[in-house]
Amino acid sequence: MNKNLILYTAILIFGLAAPFVFPAFKVQLSILCVLIVLALTWNIQGGEMGYNTFGNILFYGLGMYLCASVQVGMFFPLAEWTESGGEKTFVHTPAQFFQGMAVGLVVAAVVPTIVAGLIGYSILGLRGHYFAICTLGLGVAAGEISGGIEIIGAGQGFTTPPFPDVGGLESRGEFFYFLSFMAVVLTFITVKSIYSTRFKLILNAIRDNEDKAEAMGIQTMKYKIIGWMISAFFCGLAGGIMGGLVGYIDSTDVAFDGREMGVFMVLMAILGGKGTLWGPVIGATVFHIFKEGFWTFFLGWQYVALGVLIVVIVIYFPEGIMGWLREKYPERFGEVVDEADRKAQVELK
Amino acid sequence: MDFMVFQYPMISVQACLDGILLGILFALIAYGMALQWGVMNIINIAQGDLVILGGYIAYFMYLYGIHPAWGVIVAPIIMYFVGVGLYKLVINKVVDRDLFISILATFGISILFMQLMNFAFGADVVLANSGYGTTFLFDSAVVLPNSKIFSAFISILFAICLVIYMKKSKLGRAIRATAQNSRAAKILGVDTEKVYAATFGINAALCGVAGALISITFTIHPYMGLPYTIRSFMIVIVAGLGNLPGVALSGMGLGVFEEFADYILGTEFRIGAVFLLLVLILVYRRFKLSRKREYLK
Numbered sequence: 001m002n003k004n005l006i007l008y009t010a011i012l013i014f015g016l017a018a019p020f021v022f023p024a025f026k027v028q029l030s031i032l033c034v035l036i037v038l039a040l041t042w043n044i045q046g047g048e049m050g051y052n053t054f055g056n057i058l059f060y061g062l063g064m065y066l067c068a069s070v071q072v073g074m075f076f077p078l079a080e081w082t083e084s085g086g087e088k089t090f091v092h093t094p095a096q097f098f099q100g101m102a103v104g105l106v107v108a109a110v111v112p113t114i115v116a117g118l119i120g121y122s123i124l125g126l127r128g129h130y131f132a133i134c135t136l137g138l139g140v141a142a143g144e145i146s147g148g149i150e151i152i153g154a155g156q157g158f159t160t161p162p163f164p165d166v167g168g169l170e171s172r173g174e175f176f177y178f179l180s181f182m183a184v185v186l187t188f189i190t191v192k193s194i195y196s197t198r199f200k201l202i203l204n205a206i207r208d209n210e211d212k213a214e215a216m217g218i219q220t221m222k223y224k225i226i227g228w229m230i231s232a233f234f235c236g237l238a239g240g241i242m243g244g245l246v247g248y249i250d251s252t253d254v255a256f257d258g259r260e261m262g263v264f265m266v267l268m269a270i271l272g273g274k275g276t277l278w279g280p281v282i283g284a285t286v287f288h289i290f291k292e293g294f295w296t297f298f299l300g301w302q303y304v305a306l307g308v309l310i311v312v313i314v315i316y317f318p319e320g321i322m323g324w325l326r327e328k329y330p331e332r333f334g335e336v337v338d339e340a341d342r343k344a345q346v347e348l349k
Numbered sequence: 350m351d352f353m354v355f356q357y358p359m360i361s362v363q364a365c366l367d368g369i370l371l372g373i374l375f376a377l378i379a380y381g382m383a384l385q386w387g388v389m390n391i392i393n394i395a396q397g398d399l400v401i402l403g404g405y406i407a408y409f410m411y412l413y414g415i416h417p418a419w420g421v422i423v424a425p426i427i428m429y430f431v432g433v434g435l436y437k438l439v440i441n442k443v444v445d446r447d448l449f450i451s452i453l454a455t456f457g458i459s460i461l462f463m464q465l466m467n468f469a470f471g472a473d474v475v476l477a478n479s480g481y482g483t484t485f486l487f488d489s490a491v492v493l494p495n496s497k498i499f500s501a502f503i504s505i506l507f508a509i510c511l512v513i514y515m516k517k518s519k520l521g522r523a524i525r526a527t528a529q530n531s532r533a534a535k536i537l538g539v540d541t542e543k544v545y546a547a548t549f550g551i552n553a554a555l556c557g558v559a560g561a562l563i564s565i566t567f568t569i570h571p572y573m574g575l576p577y578t579i580r581s582f583m584i585v586i587v588a589g590l591g592n593l594p595g596v597a598l599s600g601m602g603l604g605v606f607e608e609f610a611d612y613i614l615g616t617e618f619r620i621g622a623v624f625l626l627l628v629l630i631l632v633y634r635r636f637k638l639s640r641k642r643e644y645l646k
Contacts, residue, residue, distance in 0.1 A: 052449040052452075052453075122632040122635065122636070123628075123632065125632075125635040125636070125639055125644065126631055126632075126635050126644070126645060127644050127645065127646075128448060128449070128646075129392055129448040129449060129452055130586075130631055130635075130645045132448075132449055132452055133392070133452070133579075133582055133627070133631075134627065134628055134631045134632075136579075137579060137624040137625070137627040137628045137631075138624075138628055140575065140579075140620075140621075140624045141621050141624035141625045141627075141628065143621075144617075144618065144620045144621030144624065145618060145621040145625075147617065147621075148615070148617040148618050148621065259460065263456065263460070266453065270453075300468075301464075301468075303460055303461070303463070303464035304461055304464045304465060304468075306457075306460055307457045307458065307459075307460035307461025307462075307463075307464065308457070308461060309457070310453065310454070310456065310457025310460065311439055311454050311457040311458060311461070314443075314450055314453045314454045314457065315439065315442045315443065315450075315454055318450065
């Protein structure tokens with residue numbers, strides 16, 4: 001317990017100091033935070049509940065559009081804003097910007113939660129690969145449909161309000177960094193507290209055998225929907241932050257980007273280790289470092305590398321980093337190991 | 350929203366005929382999907398990308414002055430080997446595993462193919478001009494390009510050939526035996542590994558035919574693969590595995606639905622409508638089954 005406290009304090013201090021220690025990487029660190037949030041929320045479905053979803057991108061994109069629309073729509077006519085397409089016909093005052101952002105983020109988190117609750121009963125009745133394909137369809141459909149709606153910019157995209165001129169050039173990065181860091185802390189605390197309750201055991205029971213869980217008297221549907229709503233809440237929040245950070249929303253390339261972000265969240269959770277608390281965090285960090293470190297060397301071959309990476313991770317490394325560590329050092333995970341048995345296994349190998 | 354369709358009945362006739370001819374093509378792709386799903390129990394997200402790759406083979410023949418219709422012969426031969434190669438490299442490692450693993454792995458292959466095609470062939474929308482002309486029906490009220498009729502005819506021909514092949518040939522029997530019970534087939538001396546490779550190759554070859562036909566009739570683009578995967582998945586879940594008339598019928602139904610969605614909602618919502626239809630079909634099946642306390646398996 002004491003060790004954990006030191007670890008958390010160290011991470012918190014590192015997180016708070018990071019933008020000042022590495023001022024050049026502020027945007028990258030903010031994106032990392034958003035990625036961690038997405039990986040953690042995906043893990044609630046894919047890892048703990050056994051419902052492998054491609055559809056969390058729906059809530060992410062929804063949150064992104066909602067946050068930006070609310071931020072603009074509170075003060076200016078939305079249709080004219082998107083029509084002007086980024087030219088500064090309307091300018092937010094700082095007070096308007098922050099007010100809009102605050103309300104926007106609340107809406108961006110709450111509305112996807114409600115949407116998840118509404119569609120949850122229908123979609124979560126599907127199982128296994130049908131659920132996966134259905135949610136994939138949902139994500140792509142949302143992207144295609146939002147690409148045809150005029151008021152949020154249709155094909156030409158939506159420019160989010162530019163950051164107001166306060167506190168110099170550095171303040172934009174710091175603002176978004178602390179916003180996304182807060183989101184990470186909030187998500188992590190929520191997920192951690194969930195994972196220490198009966199709720200997590202119910203999710204695991206659903207993953208291991210849903211029919212038996214139902215036979216034991218657990219109302220599986222209720223818990224599946226609650227789990228999905230929790231995911232949707234943080235996905236929407238992350239989407240809202242990411243929209244402001246990127247500054248430009250396109251329906252299929254930024255918001256409902258099933259080909260990039262939608263796969264990334266699955267990949268990060270699997271890379272780190274599904275069904276563990278720290279797995280998604282580690283996976284997201286490793287993935288982001290790999291992506292940013294090597295992406296530039298591939299020069300346009302990123303997607304090829306991404307495709308190969310997916311295949312390699314899925315086929316050769318499905319338990320992820322945490323799963324590998326667990327196999328290697330089972331004592332650290334609180335498992336009792338019989339020494340003789342272990343020796344015999346090593347000799348067998 | 351545009352309700353021209355209902356004011357001018359001839360437009361409905363046009364949409365129906367277009368949809369049926371298009372649907373036959375979809376059914377051919379779906380047949381390949383049903384084949385490998387039934388035999389190997391994997392869902393191939395890269396199906397649509399194999400289709401597009403087949404289309405580019407025909408397109409390249411067209412560029413080099415060969416009539417693209419010959420692509421119908423050449424594309425399946427090349428695609429068969431692409432399919433077998435893909436099987437040996439990746440697919441054989443996901444056959445016995447969880448279905449989600451196969452979905453994700455083939456998703457990776459799909460992204461890979463998409464981008465490689467983008468590099469090799471460029472990001473332009475292309476089509477291979479067959480120069481077949483058009484047929485006019487009902488006092489020129491309905492316009493049918495002959496290439497569509499040609500492609501539907503060729504699809505039916507290939508489907509019939511394949512059905513006969515599966516019924517009569519030794520490999521066909523082996524494939525069907527493996528689909529029924531792979532373990533029993535293995536015990537009785539069927540080399541299931543070979544059967545799987547052949548199945549995936551045949552599936553890729555079918556995709557190649559369909560792709561060549563699509564490049565003649567419609568347009569191809571490196572990123573247009575996923576909708577074809579979703580369409581074939583949808584057709585298979587509506588028709589069920591191994592129900593060939595059902596696959597043909599639901600393919601045509603999907604084609605007609607798409608044409609009407611195109612007219613009524615507008616072309617920009619066409620793909621969105623396809624994906625939404627998938628969600629609606631799955632949800633409908635789920636509610637229907639949940640009355641009996643069952644679920645889609």
